Amino acid sequence: MSKSDRTYMRGNQAAAEAARLARIEFMGAYPIPPSSEIMESIRTFIMEGRLKAGFIEADGEKSAQMACFAAVCSGCRTFNATSAQGLLYMHESLPMMVGNRMPMVMIVGNRSVFAPHGMLNDQTDSIMQRDTGWLQLYCETVQEILDTVIQGYKIVENPAVKIPLMVCADGYWLTHSLENITLPTQKQVDAFLPPYRPGETDYISPGGLSLFTSFGLMDNWFSEFKYQERAAISNALKVIEEVDAEFASYFGRSYSGLLDAYRTEGAEVVIVGMGSIMATVRYAVDIMRSAGRKVGMVKIRSFRPFPQEKLLSVIGASKARMLVVLEKTHFGALFDEVRSALYDLDDHPRIMGYGVGLNGRNVEPYNIIDLFEQAFVHSGKASLPKGSRLYFIRTKDKGVGG
Amino acid sequence: MQKRFREIFQVKDELMLAGGRSCIGCGGGILTRMALKAVGRNTLLSSGSCGTNTTGMFPVGAMSTLPVPVSILGGAGAALSGMEVAARTKGLEDANILGILGDGDAGDIGFGNLSGCFERGHKVIVIVQDNQGYAATGGQRSGTTQIKAWTRSTPEGKSRPPKYLPLIMLAHDAPYVATCSVAYPEDIFAKVKKATRKENQPAFIHCITPCPTNWKNEPSMSVEVARQAVTCGIWPLWEYERGKFTRTRVPGKPTPIEDYVRLQGRFKHVTEEDVEEMRSYIKSLNEKIDRFLYAYSENLDSGAESNKKRRA
Numbered sequence: 001m002s003k004s005d006r007t008y009m010r011g012n013q014a015a016a017e018a019a020r021l022a023r024i025e026f027m028g029a030y031p032i033p034p035s036s037e038i039m040e041s042i043r044t045f046i047m048e049g050r051l052k053a054g055f056i057e058a059d060g061e062k063s064a065q066m067a068c069f070a071a072v073c074s075g076c077r078t079f080n081a082t083s084a085q086g087l088l089y090m091h092e093s094l095p096m097m098v099g100n101r102m103p104m105v106m107i108v109g110n111r112s113v114f115a116p117h118g119m120l121n122d123q124t125d126s127i128m129q130r131d132t133g134w135l136q137l138y139c140e141t142v143q144e145i146l147d148t149v150i151q152g153y154k155i156v157e158n159p160a161v162k163i164p165l166m167v168c169a170d171g172y173w174l175t176h177s178l179e180n181i182t183l184p185t186q187k188q189v190d191a192f193l194p195p196y197r198p199g200e201t202d203y204i205s206p207g208g209l210s211l212f213t214s215f216g217l218m219d220n221w222f223s224e225f226k227y228q229e230r231a232a233i234s235n236a237l238k239v240i241e242e243v244d245a246e247f248a249s250y251f252g253r254s255y256s257g258l259l260d261a262y263r264t265e266g267a268e269v270v271i272v273g274m275g276s277i278m279a280t281v282r283y284a285v286d287i288m289r290s291a292g293r294k295v296g297m298v299k300i301r302s303f304r305p306f307p308q309e310k311l312l313s314v315i316g317a318s319k320a321r322m323l324v325v326l327e328k329t330h331f332g333a334l335f336d337e338v339r340s341a342l343y344d345l346d347d348h349p350r351i352m353g354y355g356v357g358l359n360g361r362n363v364e365p366y367n368i369i370d371l372f373e374q375a376f377v378h379s380g381k382a383s384l385p386k387g388s389r390l391y392f393i394r395t396k397d398k399g400v401g402g
Numbered sequence: 403m404q405k406r407f408r409e410i411f412q413v414k415d416e417l418m419l420a421g422g423r424s425c426i427g428c429g430g431g432i433l434t435r436m437a438l439k440a441v442g443r444n445t446l447l448s449s450g451s452c453g454t455n456t457t458g459m460f461p462v463g464a465m466s467t468l469p470v471p472v473s474i475l476g477g478a479g480a481a482l483s484g485m486e487v488a489a490r491t492k493g494l495e496d497a498n499i500l501g502i503l504g505d506g507d508a509g510d511i512g513f514g515n516l517s518g519c520f521e522r523g524h525k526v527i528v529i530v531q532d533n534q535g536y537a538a539t540g541g542q543r544s545g546t547t548q549i550k551a552w553t554r555s556t557p558e559g560k561s562r563p564p565k566y567l568p569l570i571m572l573a574h575d576a577p578y579v580a581t582c583s584v585a586y587p588e589d590i591f592a593k594v595k596k597a598t599r600k601e602n603q604p605a606f607i608h609c610i611t612p613c614p615t616n617w618k619n620e621p622s623m624s625v626e627v628a629r630q631a632v633t634c635g636i637w638p639l640w641e642y643e644r645g646k647f648t649r650t651r652v653p654g655k656p657t658p659i660e661d662y663v664r665l666q667g668r669f670k671h672v673t674e675e676d677v678e679e680m681r682s683y684i685k686s687l688n689e690k691i692d693r694f695l696y697a698y699s700e701n702l703d704s705g706a707e708s709n710k711k712r713r714a
Binding site: 025059076 | 443444445446448460461468469471473474476477479480481482483484485487488489490491492494497514515517518521522
């Protein structure tokens, strides 16, 4: 293996570098903070001749995504990047990519959604797209963004999957923070990721036979299309694990596939969450563990498809009495997902959920330790009402109920 | 005229097959057939709106001769841009990138990205199948619905004149803009042929396509309605090709607007005053076209003269 470069990079730069290394053939783009820098970088790569790709700066995110739709139709390895309102604006074209089984990778620089008019990070934008059918992988570090984009193309282009992927990176916390990362060489990436070769009816060409988005109404084939779509999304569970393992054998870095369980053995309280906040939780877990407290964490990397079985085996093995779900939304999507998964466990732990870090509010290690301590208080006693949905938004007074 | 028809008959390749789901008497069928004859097989087609019906339903496709990525409503301009850039990336420089859009898609919900497509100057051909309303959703008004016309959402008749899309697209510095009518298929054929020249792209062709379902005309009279629209002057035929602006059919003495109105149930309610208002719309529209003729004439002074002669 040739020597890789160690370098400092912002998350946006890393995403653009990853797309370049993956030799994308097309980007449809429209700027929106915090992910605008990605399209600027890609455009510069094209100008400098470091990347050969079609590029359209569209007149809106919906147009950008429709241009991507056409590019995937034409058999191009396609890339897009957006955030917040932009992601919501292109929502209409998202399920269409899934129904047509079109592989592509899009970076979502997670940002809060209006109103109030927030500009900073939370994950409401991509969580709102959870039922579009897109796969969603959440990143913890800048290195993980770079690696997930490269892994991403291998996942989505697998014939058993062919479902588009959102690589979700916390806006500003990841997109704008400098990190010392390892930049793989083009040779390494080429060895791992072969060029995209779509199937014979998967792309359009003059005289070729294909019909995308056709009416499924005659004899009503709609359910059959959706059945195949669900099957493909389930296939992704296996493929994400396989690709991560393969990636590790090429690059020596792994993200534990679908989810990362950290110090969960014998943990009484486990925090479940996703994204950059898990780096803070990891640090807090180490502090608590060194003080002899039995805590652990589970980083959900793949929110879609949701790794229910793997989560249950981790939770079941840990003997945790209390789960605390942390998420950067105000409505508890991950909380509901985890809570629903626990139903299959005979002796399941109690579960509480917190909406934290909304619109970029800083969550520090002592906040996490505080949450762990509260969970310990509640885990032993019957102080929490049974049967109610214990989801709270953390506000400035740090009170549980807000 | 006969020579121009012979040109169409020489094209034996029928790209539009049976299996489309258009209504009986749909003008869009004639337009699509003529347009596809003119562009030939080396084409990537995208359609939306009622055009989706024309392409057929899974698993029967009326256009299994051509690849058809159907975009979402209001995304056709962007999808065409993407197809053009991707085709170039894939080495298909000489393929025609053709979009057959409804008037709602082109003029209303998708106008932004059609405008973006023309501003960026993609080498595409956009043909608007203008049935003057949201026909696919059951027949509500659109931006191009004719003045005084009944639709399901203008039960008393539309009060405002339609937005005149061809001139808006001309303002995008498009090298080729034309209007046509399904009553003159040889004209459609000739204009689409011109639009396939790369130096004429992005090309915009706006065609009036009667919709018996919502215009409430006899399906057998669709072509007659499209003809009357031209002869009465409410749908002037013209062409702009790289600085040259011409009326491709000089109306001569216009036929009475009443004849056009009488053919269609959507004008059943119109009063004398309404007809008068339509007449003044026709007058102002034709004056506008004549002003463009004048503005684009080589010698501005003589241009005015020749316009006068043409109108006479």
